[in-house]
Amino acid sequence: MSAALMSVHPVLALQDTSSTVLLHRWQFGFNLIYHYLYPQLTMGLILLIVVLETLYLRRGHEFYKKAADFWVRLFAPAFVIGAVTGIPLEFGFGTNWAVFSTVSGGVIGQTIALEGVFAFFVESAFLGLYLYGGDAFGKKVRWFSAFMVFLGSWASGYFILTVNAWMQNPISYRTLPDGNLALVHFWKLFLNPWMFHQYIHVMGGAVVTASFAMAGIGAFYLLSRRDVQFGKLFVTLGVIAGLASSLWMIYPSGDMESAALAEKQPIKLAAAEGLFHTEKGASLTIIGQPNLQTMRIDNPIELPKILSFLSYRSFEATVKGLEAFPRSLWPNVPLVYYSYHIMVGLGTIFAAVMLLAALLLWRGRLFRSRRMLWLLLLIMPFPFITNTVGWVVAESGRQPWIIYGVMKTAQGASRLVNAGNVYFTIAGLAGLFLLLSVLYVIVVLKEVHQGPEAPQSEDVERLEKEIREIIPGRRALQERRREEPIESGREEKVRG
């Protein structure tokens, strides 16, 4: 493949640009990591917001509406930042990975394009309706628009993960005479077996982040003895969702992920586990530092035979170590090893903490247990780290491939974009991201400080009120309802 590619894309032969390729990776990876801090929160949060909206719809109590509004005020700016930092990524396939995009566009162009029309349009259109028209059009439209934002953002996750799943496990393609790849079966691309476990694992991770955020802010209110009713609601919802999702991350989704690695990407598994030598009945390393000189783990703490069991369901199974593969195909071993161990370690702690919190909740003691509430508050940032290092395992771990087993990352980069230009745009993005982070922190601190009971910023309230007043459709609807009750029922169906 690589020789064929060289002849088809002569530009590849122009210059030795391995350092430029590294810069392209930094730019894209940095943008990705920063971007994903927001969607992991919003994708999870919108699910919890839909739960709050459902409570409001069912019970009709203003309390739930206020609770939902509070979270929407944290959700909306995160959503906007997630959206605007995602745009450079969509175009980044072309700006930084021109050759890769040309070669694979016939396949993954499908999913990227469909994400735009099926997910982004739904999200953006209904978010506008939810934020600025939610109150004016009544409870049902409010619930429906929130639900559509949820559907849109989870669909968006599905489409973009389809792209990633194909890069991890390329299927249903054939190579054309000009070296580009063509799609064979549309549905197989969307039902990539890699997709399934990856999707449930990633979306589970988003719910972990959001439920820890909800539980943490609830704990903050309970600890500071203000907005106590809201605090109780947030902690309850956060702990229930947090327990379910953090267990979900371990079993079944995490377990499925590592089984898939054992089958399809054994090098990544070996690097993640720090397994240098092929072993029968391999032990699982809990802590230790991989030493690339001596090819072993320094200061290891190990569980004998467990790795074999987890990978192949047999204590005596043979697990391939890094030595079984040529060194040129190794990823950055320490990076993948530590990322993986941080992910698994923190994930285990999350499940334990939530199990304990759920137990206290069930016994009715959680709201009084200050130590547990402190723990819930302080653990809040860690799911962000866990999701991030999880992605580092997935993406760094598959290096040197951009399409696993098909195309090397170094072949896929935009070769005519030189290092100076990449430095320039990385610097610009870094500055912008810093600004966005500061802004979001300001917003969160302000909203949490004001609390769910506080009226919204005067400006927003005026805005909403004015929109409510100026919507003639609404006014016409009310008038018509007065005149022709049957007609209005039909009208509402159309709107809903």
Added chain:
Amino acid sequence: MQTIWFIFIAFILTMYVLLDGFDLGAGAIYPFVAKDDKERRAVQRAILPMWDGNETWLVAAGGGLFLSFPLLYSASMSGFYLAVFVVLWLLILRGVGLEMRHLLDNDLWRSFWDGVFFLGSLLLPFFFGVALANVMRGVPIGRGGKYFFQSLWTDPLHPLSKNPGILDWYTVMIGLLALCAVILHGTTYLTMKTTGGLRNSSRIFAGAFWVATVGLTALATPLTFYLLPQRLSHFESAPWGFVFPAAAIGGILTVGYALAKGRDGLSFGGSCAYIAGMMSSTAFAIYPKVLPAVDPSRSLTIYNASAPHHSLVVGLIAWGLGLLLACIYFAIIYRMFRGRVEV
């Protein structure tokens, strides 16, 4: 099949300019149209529920391009690398500016984000116009390759040099034309969506930018064909294509007529026709090329840049369906927010 996709992409880009055009245009003019904070809020209210959705058309166009013409997508994104990033920064800042403004009750905070929003809205249409002009003029696709890399400027006084930059007098002129046209579009939208003093001053500005747009169009069109006579060839071989420039001329005359008569809806409609006419004329002029090169034999065409046939067919079905759904949501939501905004 390639032609259908070409039309599709041209359509979606035109939709983007029509939709995001009015909020960009409104953003680029509102500090002058709106005199106080109340009026500024009214302007923002007229665009707030829609801007994010409008911008999605650009993202959808990017995705559609990736699907249908992967080589065009990757060659142009990497070739215009610097300009693409400048545009992305502006999009980020502008989007954040619009949404952050409401989050703190502080005049300085609001003024700052108003300024960011204004600058973003001002520069974006200019750069989009420059991009379109680069496509019209041709890009320096190099020897033996399918890719190119353009600096921001190399020889601004000679657009026809072997190695042109992104900015030269020709592309800057088209950028300014795009800016004027978009501001005209935004002011006619505001005239249609607002009342009282805000409507009146929008109308006055619309008149001024109508004159500017007419003037620049009258200057730029002959210059384009003088500079690039080869872009006339498709019109010569298929004279029915003159309906596109005719629509543009009809549109801009309608705007003038409707502004004079105070028919706000018609003036916005005319502006839509003008923009759609200009965009489709450009598309028609370069067809079947998708990215003309300085050396014509290296141009990317709908044939050498397209995805394999099967991808185009299944993509058309799935993507077309999604686009249809999107049009339905947009129709519903625009209907829900119809009517004028009061100050």
